Each structure stands twice: as C-alpha cells, then as structure tokens.
Amino acid sequence: HCVGIIGAPFSKGQQRDGVQRGADLIRAAGLVQKLKGQGCVVKDYGNLIFEDIPNDEPIGRLKTPRAVGRANELLAGAVLKIKSDGNTCVMLGGDHSLAIGSISGHAASRHELSVLWVDAHADINTPLTTPTGNIHGQPLSYLIHELHSKIPIIPHFSWLKPCVAAKDIVYIGLRDVDPEEHYILKHLGIKMFSMTEVDRLGIAKVMEQTCDHMFSKVKKPIHLSFDIDALDPSVSPATGTPAAGGLTYREGIYITEHICQTGLLSAVDMVEVNPKQGKTEDEIKSTVNAAVDLILSCFGRVREGSHEPDYQIP
Ligand SMILES: N[C@@H](CC/C=C/[B-](O)(O)O)C(=O)O
Ligand SMILES: [Mn+2]
Numbered sequence: 001h002c003v004g005i006i007g008a009p010f011s012k013g014q015q016r017d018g019v020q021r022g023a024d025l026i027r028a029a030g031l032v033q034k035l036k037g038q039g040c041v042v043k044d045y046g047n048l049i050f051e052d053i054p055n056d057e058p059i060g061r062l063k064t065p066r067a068v069g070r071a072n073e074l075l076a077g078a079v080l081k082i083k084s085d086g087n088t089c090v091m092l093g094g095d096h097s098l099a100i101g102s103i104s105g106h107a108a109s110r111h112e113l114s115v116l117w118v119d120a121h122a123d124i125n126t127p128l129t130t131p132t133g134n135i136h137g138q139p140l141s142y143l144i145h146e147l148h149s150k151i152p153i154i155p156h157f158s159w160l161k162p163c164v165a166a167k168d169i170v171y172i173g174l175r176d177v178d179p180e181e182h183y184i185l186k187h188l189g190i191k192m193f194s195m196t197e198v199d200r201l202g203i204a205k206v207m208e209q210t211c212d213h214m215f216s217k218v219k220k221p222i223h224l225s226f227d228i229d230a231l232d233p234s235v236s237p238a239t240g241t242p243a244a245g246g247l248t249y250r251e252g253i254y255i256t257e258h259i260c261q262t263g264l265l266s267a268v269d270m271v272e273v274n275p276k277q278g279k280t281e282d283e284i285k286s287t288v289n290a291a292v293d294l295i296l297s298c299f300g301r302v303r304e305g306s307h308e309p310d311y312q313i314p
C-alpha cells in the first residue's frame, strides 16, 4: 500500500474548539511509523495552513461559510495532488465539513466514486434545512448531484461542483438523524445501515450487503469517510457530537478490515477527534488509538497477525 497523509487542522464546520488538533494527535500516536511497520510506503504531506478569514459573518443560518469554503478548496487541491502521485489518500481532520474538499479532490482524480459514510449522523442537511448552521452536518448535500438545486450560491464555494450520485453512497452507524435528513435519505433512496440494521444483521452481513450495493453495477474506487463519533462513546468519547449506542471497537475494525480486502480503497477521511471533548487523558487516548487502529486496518493490519513471506523458523 502506498499511503499519502494530509492533515487538515480545521474546526470551523462546527462550534467546539479542539477538533483542529486531531491530525497532530493521530500522528503523535505513531500512525506513520505503524503504517511503515506493516509494510506501507508512506508519504506525509504535512498539514494544510488555513488563512484566517475576517468578517466571516453568517449567511442565512450558515456559520463561518467563507472559511469552510476556502479550507475545502485548498483540501481538494491537496487530495488531487496526493491521488495524482499514486497514493491512497488519508485525510486527518478536523471536523467533517472537510469531506467536501476531500471527496471533491478525490472525484477530480478518480471521477466515479463509491462513498462509504461511517457516522452516527447523516451529515446531509442543506443550508436551508440545517438546525445548527454547522457545516459539518451538511457536507454530503453539497456533493450529491440530486441535491444541487437545493444549494444556494455561497461565497468561496464557487469552485465546488457536485460529484457523487445518491446511489453510490452507503451509510453505516446512523443513530442521530434530523427529520429533514431522514426525508432526504428516503426520497433519494440512499442505502443506509443504521444501528438498527447493525443490530439486526450483524456487522458481517452489513459489510456483505454494503459491498453488494457498491459493486452492483461497476466496481468504483471507494472513498471511506469515517467520523470517529460512529463508534460508541465508551470507545471514542473525545468527539464533538457523541451519540449513545454506537459501533463497538470490533465492529469498526471489521468495517475497515473488510474494506481493505476489497482492494478498492482509494481515500480515507478520519475526522472529529477532539481532545478538548475528552474528560480525561485516558478518554483522549482511547479515541486517538481507535482512530489509529482503524486506519491501520484500512491498510492491511489484521487481528490474526501476519508474518514475512520468507520467514523460516530458526
Ligand atoms: N445533524 C446535526 C449534527 C451534525 C453532526 C455532524 B458530524 O457527523 O460531523 O459529527 C447538525 O446538522 O448540526
Ligand atoms: Mn458524526
């Protein structure tokens, strides 16, 4: 696996300070060394630098829209570069509004994508349905062809074109969905495995059916957008919008082990780690370690272990 890492220390898709530190915390936990240790070729492209945008007044309900638009324009360019260099891209957030740039940049490189959105939340509010104005609850609405007519003109978003079809999106982990989002999901017929389906089917069947859906027509590169709040707060408490009854650590790892073995993983987002939302050092560690382990499992780590192909017992 050739892996390109980009850090996006960005927090203005929501209101809680601290999520901008997620990328460096994940690096400090040894992500690069551990990926190299399991045989990956790793290039760390560093952190994006986001210029402050003064007077970024709300537009309608939207909060800090210009900063979000600009940050994602930069990120899209960086992800395109990382893909053009032949890597699988790993974007370390920062909040989930960054999926706007990550998926846009990925689509600029690989065009038709399957998007697997692992999250407690649907993140598909439009600028007119959002209950909070926080753009980390809206990224998919900007990206989906079928919702294009529902997105107003927003300063610093003129670079953005929708690039994903509703049929190419699958959700796993939903358990905190706004009514407006639920209508959109049903109206667009988007495939979803909420926590009810995870409980009913078990994670193995969920992954089997997820892959059946993604590969029902043509096999496309996979963009995995993983919001750490998909995991149960007992595993990943240090995040901005925790919701009870989430995925176990084992279910999260099963998802990423399974996606790895498809051989189609082309980009990963790991977002919403927020150290300031952890009550103790241990809560932060548990959250960061889960994020690291999920990424390692995207790139070949398996729980049964592994050995060098030419190993001989001495
Ligand atoms: N649906 C809520 C919550 C959004 C949660 C965003 B997250 O999934 O990125 O954590 C909103 O629109 O503000
Ligand atoms: Mn979420």
Ligand SMILES: [Mn+2]
Pocket: 096, 119, 121, 123, 136, 227
């Ligand atoms: Mn999210």
Ligand SMILES: [Mn+2]
Pocket: 014, 095, 096, 136, 229, 239, 240, 241, 272
């Ligand atoms: Mn969040």
